Amino acid sequence: MSDNTIIRFEQVTKQYDQDPAVLDNVSFEIERGKFYTLLGPSGCGKTTILRLIAGFTEPSAGDIYLNGNIVNHVPANKRQVNTVFQDYALFPHLNVFENVAFGLRIKKLKNAEIKTKVQEALRFVNLSGYEEREINEMSGGQRQRVAIARAIVNEPEVILLDEPLSALDLKLRTEMQYELRELQRRLGITFIFVTHDQEEALAMSDEIFVINKGRIQQSGTPTDIYDEPINRFVADFIGESNIVEGKMIEDFKVEFANKQFECVDKGLHSNEPVEIVIRPEDLEITRPENGKLQVRVDSQLFRGVHYEICCYDQSGNEWLVHSTKKAEVNSEIGLDFEPEAIHVMRFGETEEEFDKRLEAYNG
Structure with a gap:
């Protein structure tokens, strides 16, 4: 664990009664001062991770570290962590100032100190002058900023945000x-x-953890995850993808759609079955x-900045194309792409194995 690590999960499992584990042997590290996103479908375990960090629930197995100390049984109010909930959890009977000041009053700070801290927090979220405004007079975006001000006024080391934009x-x-x-x-x-x-995660994050069925499928920067997905779930969940089955002929050569193509991948076995990913914008x-x-156009939709074209090759593979060029439905067109646009995925490869292979052909 590096000196910059603030949170670490070590083989953490969370299970309720005899139900399947919500989190299954999850390990990861969070560094200070970065924007992380937990991304995945409903029920994948991402909110459970948030609740474990916050101290709202305890792990069934494994250890959670905060600043190098195990905090499995440390209550939420003893952790330097604040949460912004999906519904913001603001007090409707209190004005903006008192909502933000609530935690400080619990700590029994002096009124002058509370006033200074609240005004500073509101300045950070561009709500100076809104101190006396009632919550029911605020817009959705303003309420969210009040919730964030209430979180940062306590000077936490970590802020947890549970889908706070979903209602906007x-x-x-x-x-x-x-x-x-x-x-x-x-x-x-x-x-x-x-x-x-996924678009929200790609736009905002320093690092993303892609989660499915209680396990982290892949972690990394938005660019890494988009350009180098580890498996079909990640490739399909992050953006739109063309995924077809193929065969690795040898280093830098792959076969799919009954043709062989140059690629940039290596380190796989000769004639190994693989899955191929090509993003629609790379065609x-x-x-x-x-x-x-050579493909035949099946349908076409105009999406404002590009046409979304669905077509099929002679092997029956479906291809989605994003292009500024218009195509005619039922016409035959060609699709061109660079070797760098082809991403080869190995069946059953772990993230650790994937990273080692990626390092090998990048350096």
């Missing part, structure tokens, strides 16, 4: 993504953000004779 409309949600990210940078506090929205429409693949 699309425009406000996008604005709050920028605000949250900028706020985290200004504060320098570790943020751990829970969402099932370029050409004349049929100029394409590496």
Whole structure:
């Protein structure tokens, strides 16, 4: 564990009664001052991780470390961690000032100190002058900022955010993504953000943990996870993907759709069955004779910045293309792509094995 590690999970399992484990032998480290996102579908275990960090529940097995100390049985009010809930959990009978000041009053700080700290917290979230405003007079975005001010006023080392943007409309949600990210940078506090929205995770995070069925499937930067997914779940969950079955012929050569192509992958066995990922935006429409693949257009939708084109090759593989070029339904077109656009996934490969192989062909 590095000196910069603030939270560490060591083989943590959480199980209720005889039900299947909500978290299954999970290990990871969180560093200070970064924006982390726990990403996955509903019921995957991401909110359980948040509750374990906050101290709202205890692990069934394994250890949780905060600043190098095991905190399995340390109550929530004894941890330097604050949570912003999905519904914000604000007190409707208290104004903005008193909502933010609530935790400070529990600590029995002097009124002058409370006033200074509350005003500073509201300044950080751009709500100066809103001290006397009633909660029911605030917009959704403003309520979220009040909840964040209430969290940061206690000067926690970690802020946990449990899908706090999910109730906002699309425009406000996008604005709050920028605000949250900028706020985290200004504060320098570790943020751990829970969402099932992959675009949100990619836009906001320093690092992402992709979770499914109680296990971390892959962790890394947004670029790493998008460009180098470890398995079909990650590739399919993070953005849109074309995933087809193929065979690794040899280093830097792969076969799919009954053709062989140059790629940048190595370190797999000759003739090993693999899965191939090519992102829709990496496919370029050409004349049929100029394409590496020849496909027939099945449908086309205009998405504003690009056309979304669905087509099929002669082997029956479906291909999704994002292009500024328009295609005609039922026409034959070619698809061109660079070797770097092909990502080869090994069946059953662990994240540790994947990282070792990635290091081998990157350096």
